[in-house]
Amino acid sequence: MPDVRIIEVKQSIYDDNDREAERIRQSLKEKKTFLLNLMSSPGSGKTTMLTKVLGELKSEMKIGVLEADIDSDVDARTIANIDVDVIQLHTGGMCHLDAAMTEQGLNEIGAENYDLVILENVGNLICPAGFDTGAMKNIMILSVPEGHDKPLKYPLIFTVCDALVINKIDVLPYFDFDMEKVVEYAHQRNPKLKIFPISAKTGEGITVLCDWLREQVQQWQD
């Protein structure tokens, strides 16, 4: 039997993914395509919010959506119904998307044809936060019924996001959700986090969110 060797490695298991993500960003810069990674827990209203945002922005820019789920295509159908280009990605049981899977999606939809591609990540507050998808900005939704303590329980996702959307504010009277506390906790994790209270159902706050997104896309394309 050959001699056993010890190979010193000292590398992060995220190294390959981080390199891949950086390559995606460079490639999208050349294509002038802005990639937004949208994360949240299941049922927070990602798809409903998207339909509202897409409704406001689709006449002024070319938008494509990548829907990532473990299974099914219900979200993709919802997006297709409002006449926006969408493809469904299946993660095959994995709880997050990584850069390689994102790149497959970008190639399949033809990212160069769009100003904005929105990646709807798998509904989960833990795993997607650990993997850089190559997106220009990360955005997350926290909905009122989930509670204002989430920045304390899932700190990583709040630190990697650029914007926090607080959805379902129309039901605030029925929940013990403390808006001041959530803002305080979230800013403790990430002082630069932009916060947008909205109701995807009533449409409240959607315009302010769209203004932010419009500005991000323009800055990336300039």
Add this chain to the structure above:
Amino acid sequence: MHELGIVTYVADAVDKIAAENQIEKVFTVTLEIGEVSGVVPEYLVDAWKYFCKKHPLLVDSQLVWEPIVAITECLDCKNTYETLPHGKICPFCGSAHTVLAKGKEINIKEIEAC
């Protein structure tokens, strides 16, 4: 489920390292796992046992791990402290203006192989 996903990244990295070092058989992979990496090391070891059976290079290999103690730095009083017992609030000055200095990492430290 998260741990099984992580195992596939470790295995992919080990595959590359094996190819670069003309390795045919891996005996042990040693990881360094940060205390706030979000990974449960015991689950990771279980996922590794399951995964290895299907991966010729790694059959019968062991996954071992060492913890990386999580350390937070206070941006106000400049002290550092252990994250797990104290969390976000600095135990020296009470400030919440703190950042994690280390403890999120998952690193491959070394591989024992031939």
